[in-house]
Amino acid sequence: METFIQQILNGLVMGSMYALIALGYTMVYGVLNLINFAHGDVLMIGAMVGLSILHLLESAFPGLPGGVQLAIAIVGAIPATMLVNILIERIAYRRLRNAPRLAPLITAIGVSILLKTFAMMIWGRSPLPFPQLLSSEPIMIGGAVISQTQVLLIVLAVVCMFALAMLVEKTRIGRAMRAVAENPRVAGLMGVDSNRVIVTTFALGAALAAVAGVMWGANYASIQFETGTLPGMKAFCAAVLGGIGNIYGAMIGGIVLGIIESLGAGYIGDLTGGFLGSQYQDIFAFVVLILVLTVRPSGIMGERVADRA
């Protein structure tokens, strides 16, 4: 039972991370019908910028409390990733908006490679240690352990998702986003500046990726230029699981995928009689993806097309 609670907690932690990243995919997909392959690398850039800010803080204001440092790192990483993502949209996607689907996909992969390479040039090739900012005193829940960083991660994810939902539902730009997702051409006829909406969408996705990136670093204590690739791919799987294009789907898909993955990793050994072990954790996301796509391609929340954002 204790392991079960522990796996659920781990799943929630991973899941909120995936949900944050998946939102970036799903929003872009909603307005452009495009997979932003570079999204995972935007997350990595966020983590790297956050780390650099932490190093700056360390030398400029030694002795700041860890929580404040973390907050500054997150707030500082957000504009950086926004800038990167907006640039990506401008350079690599905008001119191909009406091209056949293969073209923007290929540039997206190219951009992903370029981001990784630039990160390798700036921050080096080897994994960088991420400082321990919050107290490492664990919190016990029913015999299971969760760290303070992980609690903060879940809280932040919930806050971000709530804020995003409010933005999409209640504000003018949110309405414009929904309109463009519904039908870009008609939205344009109704006076929506679709370019502005698209740029906003990329910026919002990037902001969430920055939060996820810095928290990823804080949770795993080590980041590298390749950090973003795998979570990026898995988060895409989460977005598909939830129903791509639907922001609530991305949130649910992220959490569900996180829990599936962690339960799967915990019990795969027993299920296969010891033949496969927890080192196969990473395949679950893709297996889920393939299953969802064959059984129910629209995902968990897929039918609510009108809510796409």
Add this chain to the structure above:
Amino acid sequence: MALLTFDTAHKPRQSWASMAVLLAVMLVFPFVASQFGNSWVRIIDMALLYIMLALGLNIVVGFAGLLDLGYIAFFAVGAYLTGLLASPQFAALLESAVNYSPAMGDALVAMFGESIRTEGIHLSVWFIVPLAALVAALFGALLGAPTLKLRGDYLAIVTLGFGEIIRIFMNNLNDPINFTNGPQGINLIDPIRIFGVSLAGEAGSKATVFIGGFGIPSVNAYYFLFLLLCIVTIFMTSRLQHSRLGRAWVAIREDEIAAKAMGINTRNVKLLAFSMGASFGGVAGAMFAAFQGFVSPESFSLTESIAVLAMVVLGGIGHIPGVVMGGVLLAALPEVLRHVVEPAQQALFGKVVIEAEVLRQLLYGLAMVLIMLNRPAGLWPSPIKEDRPVAATDKDEKEEAVVS
């Protein structure tokens, strides 16, 4: 590219002449290059393998228009198959299999004879190559089957995931039964033997291959083998392109619904694209394993899949001479740069500012972004408009694309 043309239908004389010139250059090349050191020939050997891969991927991406981001998995399948069936690895597998389930171990020994307990299996290249093609084709169909109904972008992600899954298995299938030897990879893979002549040279011959009293360096021998395979691949893919099947692929690429309405069995034709593309990758993988003598999961990362895709994109999606050129450029250029740029930086700045590996990545990334933005049909597009993917031609169909 006006000087070299491979358009046999319209300019037969000129294209045969260009082929003859190219072949002559290719035949003489290793003897010239080996004057500067065998490492140069080695680079070209690898480039030839990459060309085979790029041509195989071109079937999937170029002809059928299915974006496959996990193509290197088939290369890995071929390489690991060779590793398992032409090295002492099978003995290790057997040992762990006996521990795991004695009955299975005994059955294997009964099947292959007592000697595999100590020596493993050492199949000849004549078995390995068809087997690699077959198994890779099987994996191709396996990947293709669940993805048939998917649109392009989903397909990309699923294939990406497939590549990752294969890599995870390669990394971890060493326990409880040791198939792949985990992250260390498989060592001591047999070199290729053709009619009793080992292409790695016999022991004590300093990697020189003697054919009838005439000795050439081992890398040159492999060069000719790979060159031959490349020519065979080029021949096969170009015949495929102009076959009924090839035209069906193009039809699906341009408009799947219309293709279906024309009576094309899109499911089977797409599966064939996957498995035929994969089989070329499998053969290239088998060659790679025998050439290197060892395989490890590192050689089959996502970056490699993307590298092969970049070759196809850079050269010209769907145009065989273009793809070959893309393969040469992107496989050989980084290696050449490694030999030139790093010493140059050493001399200029006293240290290496941009490593060759970084430069290689930059090249791949830039190739894909810049080509797609500015020349979507590639550096060397097909001279016939109909042979190019829609990406290159539809200036006036843009309006329709917006609506859909």
